[in-house]
Amino acid sequence: MKLAILDRDGTLNQWGAQGFIGHPGDWxxxxxxxxxxSRLNRAGWHVVIATNQPGLGRGLFDVLELNAVHAKMxxxxxxxxxxxxxVFYCPHAPDEECRCRKPAPALFEQIAERYGAEGQEIWAIGSGVEHLQAGRSxxxxxxxxxxxADGGAQEALxxxxxxxPDLNAVVNDLLPLGGESLPAGQP
Structure with missing residues (x-):
């Protein structure tokens, strides 16, 4: 099993001007x-997203708008x-203290359970420290x-x-030129 859990914002899509993506036109x-x-898919990888969506909890957009963003993606x-x-997402605002908002582990636990994956079979790939902390769990x-990352950001990783620098560079290292992926356990 090869499972990539991607953070959405900053990994697949550019950050929105307001710091979030609440409308398909912003994606x-x-x-x-x-x-x-696509290259990961062809090499037999399962690819899923785990994303915090505090805009839902704050009332900045609704589930229909979030679904429209994901439909465009x-x-x-x-x-x-x-x-x-x-796509697994936490709909809560940061002050709600839920168990699914990254860096809490619940989204990653749900994904691992659904796919029957062990930690060493999972690659947590993202632009946010919280995503990596959830993967570390x-x-x-x-x-x-x-x-x-430098200075304080480097220490937070x-x-x-x-x-x-980007997802393409990651995949270049994960997949040799022939398109077959490296054995499990070798990033």
Whole structure:
């Protein structure tokens, strides 16, 4: 089993001007990210999303708008032969103290249970430290996407976190040139 749990914002799509994506028109793919997911799919990886959506809890958008955003994402993925099998999201605002808001582990636990995956079979890939902390709770491989973290941000990354500029660079290392993925346990 090869399971990639992606953070959505900053990994698949660019951050919205308001700091969140609440409307399909705000969703813009990160260059190369859709194609990277396609390559993972072709190599036999399961790809899912785990995302905090505090805008729901704050009343900034509703579930219908969130579903429309995800429908646009799925269409753009399909256009390049890619798919995300499931989207798991926390609908709570930060002050609600739920168990599903990353860095809490509940979303990752639900995903691992649904796929029957053990920690060493999971790659937590995202642009947020909270995503990586949730992955660490299961013993997943941790991959930070974005500009190199420095200073305080570097210290906040869980120990052993790999750093890449984008999802495409991660997939380049996960998959050899022939398109077959590395054996489980080797990032």
């Amino acid at each position: 813009v793919a990160v260059p190369g990210a859709m194609e990277a997911v 799925h269409r753009e993925l399909a256009a390049v032969g890619a798919r995300v099998e499931a 299961l013993g997943a491989h941790l991959v930070f996407i974005g500009p190199p 869980p120990e052993g976190t790999a750093q890449y």
